[in-house]
Amino acid sequence: MxxxxxxxxxxxxxxxxxxxxxxxxxxxxxxxxxxxxxxxLRVEIALRxxxxxxxxxxxxxxxxxxxxxxxxxAMDLIGLINxxxxxxxxxxxxxxxxxxxxxxxxxxxxxxxxxxxxxxQRYHRVLQRRNxxxxxxxxxxxxxxxxxxxxxxLVEAGSYLIALRQQTVAALDELARPIxxxxxxxxxRLKMIYQSSVDKEAFQEALSAARDKEVAQGMTLIGPHRDDxxxxxNERDMNIYGSRGQNRTIALSLKLAEAKFIAARAGDSPVLxxxxxxxxxxxxxxxxxxxxxxxxxxxxxxxxxxxxFEPAFLARAAKFEVRSGMIQAL
Amino acid sequence: xxxxxxxxxxxxxxxxDEFNKLPGIGPKSAARLAYHLLRxxxxxxxxxxxxxxxxxxxxxxxxxxxxxxxxxxxxxCRSKQRDQxxxxxxxxxxxxxxxxxxxxxxxxxxxxxxxxxxxxxxxxDDLKIRELLGRLKSGKVEEVILATNPNLEGEATAMxxxxxxxxxxxxxxxxxxxxxxxxxxEYADEVTLxxxxxxxxxx
Ligand SMILES: [Zn+2]
Numbered sequence: 390m391x392x393x394x395x396x397x398x399x400x401x402x403x404x405x406x407x408x409x410x411x412x413x414x415x416x417x418x419x420x421x422x423x424x425x426x427x428x429x430l431r432v433e434i435a436l437r438x439x440x441x442x443x444x445x446x447x448x449x450x451x452x453x454x455x456x457x458x459x460x461x462x463a464m465d466l467i468g469l470i471n472x473x474x475x476x477x478x479x480x481x482x483x484x485x486x487x488x489x490x491x492x493x494x495x496x497x498x499x500x501x502x503x504x505x506x507x508x509x510q511r512y513h514r515v516l517q518r519r520n521x522x523x524x525x526x527x528x529x530x531x532x533x534x535x536x537x538x539x540x541x542x543l544v545e546a547g548s549y550l551i552a553l554r555q556q557t558v559a560a561l562d563e564l565a566r567p568i569x570x571x572x573x574x575x576x577x578r579l580k581m582i583y584q585s586s587v588d589k590e591a592f593q594e595a596l597s598a599a600r601d602k603e604v605a606q607g608m609t610l611i612g613p614h615r616d617d618x619x620x621x622x623n624e625r626d627m628n629i630y631g632s633r634g635q636n637r638t639i640a641l642s643l644k645l646a647e648a649k650f651i652a653a654r655a656g657d658s659p660v661l662x663x664x665x666x667x668x669x670x671x672x673x674x675x676x677x678x679x680x681x682x683x684x685x686x687x688x689x690x691x692x693x694x695x696x697x698f699e700p701a702f703l704a705r706a707a708k709f710e711v712r713s714g715m716i717q718a719l
Numbered sequence: 720x721x722x723x724x725x726x727x728x729x730x731x732x733x734x735x736d737e738f739n740k741l742p743g744i745g746p747k748s749a750a751r752l753a754y755h756l757l758r759x760x761x762x763x764x765x766x767x768x769x770x771x772x773x774x775x776x777x778x779x780x781x782x783x784x785x786x787x788x789x790x791x792x793x794x795x796c797r798s799k800q801r802d803q804x805x806x807x808x809x810x811x812x813x814x815x816x817x818x819x820x821x822x823x824x825x826x827x828x829x830x831x832x833x834x835x836x837x838x839x840x841x842x843x844d845d846l847k848i849r850e851l852l853g854r855l856k857s858g859k860v861e862e863v864i865l866a867t868n869p870n871l872e873g874e875a876t877a878m879x880x881x882x883x884x885x886x887x888x889x890x891x892x893x894x895x896x897x898x899x900x901x902x903x904x905e906y907a908d909e910v911t912l913x914x915x916x917x918x919x920x921x922x
Contacts, residue, residue: 514871522837531842535835537882538875 423470426657431457432470471500471651471659475644477669482643483627483636487617494554494618497561497647501654505553512546515539516609524607533600540596543612548589550613557650558583558618565646572638572677577622579642586615637669645681658686667697731757783854785830785847787812795828802826806854807864808880810834810873814866814904821913826864829854834872835879843879851880855887864919865893868903881922892919 417436423429437451454461481489499506519539525531562581569579587595595611596603603610620627620639627636645661652658661682667675667690679702682688695703708719726732731753738749756764780786781793788794795801795815805826809815815828831846854860865880867873881891895918904912 511871518837518871518875521840525837525840525842530840531837535837535842535879538835538878539837541878542871542874 421470425470430470471655471657472662473644473648473651473659474662474664475641475666476664477637477666479640479644480633480637483620483631483639490618491614491616494557497650498553498557501651502553505550508546508549512543512550512613515542515546516612516614519543520608523604523609526604527607533604536600540593543609544592544596547587547612548592551583551585551587551589551616554613554616555583555585560650560653561643561646564649565642568645568681569639569642571681572642572674574673574677577635577638578624579639580621580624581643582619582621584617584619585613587611634671638674641666641670641674641678648685652686661685661688663688663690665691665693667692784828785832785850786815786828800825803859804861805864806851806860806862807866808851809866809904810868810876811905817904817907817912818866818916821909821916823913823916826862831867831876834867835876836872843883846876848880848883852883855884855889860889862890862892864916865891865922866904869894877922891922893922894919 419434421430421432423432433453433455435453435455437453452463454463454465456465482493495505495509499509519536522531522535522539526533526536558581562579565579565581569577592612599610620631620636620643622631622635622639625631627639631639648659648661663678663682667678670678675697676699679699682690683702683705690698690706692698695708698706710717710719727735734753734756735746735749738744738752739746741749744752756767759767777789778787779789779791781788781791781796783792783796786793786795802825806829807818807824807826808829808831809818810831810833812830815830818824818828829847829851831848831851833841833846835841835843835846855863863880863884865877867876877893884891894912894915907915
């Protein structure tokens with residue numbers, strides 16, 4: 390709902406009930422009522438499947454988005470309902486590829502700032518065209534001077550992205566540190582660092598210096614698309630040295646910090662979704678996580694059995710059971 | 720069981736194929752157009768066919784502004800009423816129609832016939848820029864208005880021209896913001912486009 394895409398499925402088609410897909414007009418509907426500081430919101434997303442039977446997998450989905458009854462583009466929905474989702478897969482943020490961490494920062498910044506999203510889209514369009522031009526120059530089908538415009542645009546959008554990512558990482562670092570202290574009982578000192586491939590104040594100079602190399606390789610070698618986010622615990626790089634348990638806890642601290650970060654920027658608290666994460670934690674960290682969760686306005690926690698929760702916590706929660714696709718209040 | 724597929728008679732399917740090649744015409748619309756022509760009176764059909772041949776036979780590029788025309792120079796270039804001191808640079812002939820509809824511009828035009836686009840391998844040398852430089856040599860032109868589309872390719876082209884022409888000392892302006900970003904001049908309404916012309920700024 391927050392992004393108009395499902396985190397569970399790669400394609401919107403999979404959101405429609407499988408047996409309904411074989412009917413003439415398969416549909417799926419989702420409606421959310423949200424209370425924000427600025428007023429109440431009703432968001433509806435309707436998916437209408439179109440099946441092209443001749444080619445396998447050629448089915449596609451028409452998406453209609455309405456906010457308070459008015460048609461909107463998917464882009465307008467970003468930032469409207471803020472959700473922080475934590476799932477077991479988030480450990481990839483710490484020990485996976487840099488692209489995952491860049492994507493994470495881009496989504497976090499876009500949720501809080503429309504200007505960031507526009508700069509990001511422009512950056513990627515410029516980058517794509519600049520890479521084409523580098524290859525044309527290598528083939529002597531274009532002159533190096535033709536890069537001037539694309540360099541200027543890359544620097545303008547790119548330094549904005551870097552500046553905002555640096556700010557966000559600094560803010561997340563500050564928020565995550567005490568949370569991580571609490572989860573690890575002071576055993577692990579977390580530090581997050583934005584590692585840029587270029588000094589944003591000297592971006593143009595760096596591009597000029599890298600030009601020959603970039604032409605030879607046919608691609609742009611510096612810029613926010615090559616940057617990374619590093620997690621240090623007690624000054625050791627967790628992307629290299631972190632254990633599964635350490636990295637899982639870092640991802641959790643990061644998400645809890647993100648919820649506070651969005652709350653501060655958006656003016657009201659996001660919904661925190663903790664999807665099936667309790668089973669992955671030891672009793673001590675589970676206890677501290679549930680304690681921390683009490684500090685947030687609305688938290689939805691899913692678990693495969695209720696034993697994972699402490700009775701004191703359960704007493705303060707609304708409980709629901711999902712059984713064969715139906716939800717029932719307990 | 721395959722019940723077999725019987726295509727229409729050859730001249731009809733050929734016509735459908737030709738329509739299908741046009742922009743915005745899918746196979747269904749192509750078939751609808753072809754059967755519409757079949758029902759058309761002979762004289763009307765002939766007139767349409769002749770009109771199609773005439774645009775290829777009689778239309779040339781104006782030697783001055785590069786617009787498509789049936790008489791060189793194009794009417795605007797010949798007109799004594801037009802302000803010979805201004806040249807408005809556009810991407811495509813259709814942009815001239817859009818700007819003329821505003822009724823706000825009395826100068827001359829120059830059509831580039833494209834825009835700098837690395838993804839399509841189109842560079843400055845593929846545009847009608849040499850022809851533009853030739854026109855500016857006369858020294859009569861005092862203002863060049865860069866009216867390329869407000870998207871990356873349009874901006875890249877405008878910046879290229881700006882750098883190329885700045886040593887000449889000719890005043891250079893561009894349309895005011897307010898045109899939908901990423902949109903085409905061709906689709907902007909007259910009021911918006913008129914306002915963009917009125918509020919043009921030095922670059
Ligand atoms: Zn002309």
